[in-house]
Amino acid sequence: xxxxxxDPERIRWDDLSAFLAVARAxxxxxxxxxxxxxxxxxxxxxxxxxxxxxxxxxxxxxxxYDLTDAGLLLLRELESVSNQIERITTxxxxxxxxxxxxxxxxxxxxxxxxxxxxxxxxxPDVRLRFVSSEVVLSxxxxxxxIAIRNQRPNESGLARRKxxxxxxxxxxxxxAPKSWIVPNVDTPSARWAKERVGQDFFQExxxxxxxxxxxxVGAGQIVLPTFIGDQEQRLERRSDVIAELxxxxxxxxxxxxxxxxxxxRVIDRICVLRP
Numbered sequence: 001x002x003x004x005x006x007d008p009e010r011i012r013w014d015d016l017s018a019f020l021a022v023a024r025a026x027x028x029x030x031x032x033x034x035x036x037x038x039x040x041x042x043x044x045x046x047x048x049x050x051x052x053x054x055x056x057x058x059x060x061x062x063x064x065y066d067l068t069d070a071g072l073l074l075l076r077e078l079e080s081v082s083n084q085i086e087r088i089t090t091x092x093x094x095x096x097x098x099x100x101x102x103x104x105x106x107x108x109x110x111x112x113x114x115x116x117x118x119x120x121x122x123x124p125d126v127r128l129r130f131v132s133s134e135v136v137l138s139x140x141x142x143x144x145x146i147a148i149r150n151q152r153p154n155e156s157g158l159a160r161r162k163x164x165x166x167x168x169x170x171x172x173x174x175x176a177p178k179s180w181i182v183p184n185v186d187t188p189s190a191r192w193a194k195e196r197v198g199q200d201f202f203q204e205x206x207x208x209x210x211x212x213x214x215x216x217v218g219a220g221q222i223v224l225p226t227f228i229g230d231q232e233q234r235l236e237r238r239s240d241v242i243a244e245l246x247x248x249x250x251x252x253x254x255x256x257x258x259x260x261x262x263x264x265r266v267i268d269r270i271c272v273l274r275p
Contacts, residue, residue: 027064098262103144170239172221
């Protein structure tokens with residue numbers, strides 16, 4: 001536990017919340033956007049917090065703010081309770097539904113969006129924020145409430161459940177050329193396609209969803225998970241299942257959050273959709 005050598009009675013949760021924003025963003029400018037404060041105000045708040053605690057929390061550099069050992073210790077302690085405190089201290093909006101942030105790759109998010117009514121309930125009893133990302137977000141930092149990943153997580157403090165097998169194949173419209181459509185992201189399926197393009201002509205898209213749109217208008221062929229490709233009536237399979245891309249999907253949640261009623265409801269509903 002961190003020891004307070006200054007005046008802890010002057011410390012407020014909004015100061016600690018501002019510290020979390022700066023520590024996570026590693027600088028004032030990026031933290032200002034999430035904290036809703038100006039960078040100079042955040043800088044003054046951090047100096048005041050350091051005086052109240054009686055210790056330095058940051059090493060201020062030209063490229064941003066690095067945490068001292070005391071800052072790292074405070075960050076670890078706050079992350080374990082920040083979600084619960086924010087739930088308690090955030091003023092409720094009249095008739096507001098509880099928010100659950102769901103993180104997954106583009107194709108899984110698209111599949112969930114298409115079954116939105118089944119996840120939020122009828123009438124809705126939860127509000128979802130979809131966080132589409134091809135990189136792994138931190139559940140301990142509450143960047144997401146629930147994550148769906150393509151590998152079994154090994155981090156401590158996480159609960160996990162296998163959802164099922166994801167298979168991939170090549171898809172295109174009936175009259176599409178054999179040229180490739182490749183999303184410019186670092187995923188196993190995108191790497192697999194890029195390795196086979198060679199010197200052949202191909203279309204490239206900055207986002208996977210744009211690559212799917214190109215395939216739907218007949219611009220070429222694309223690698224898709226079968227749970228997406230098989231649902232697109234305009235597309236047909238051009239290959240067998242690509243065995244080297246098949247993997248298990250895992251639903252992951254932080255141990256401290258998995259019994260929250262709104263998160264439990266969303267977990268149960270997703271597991272029904274993805275056996």
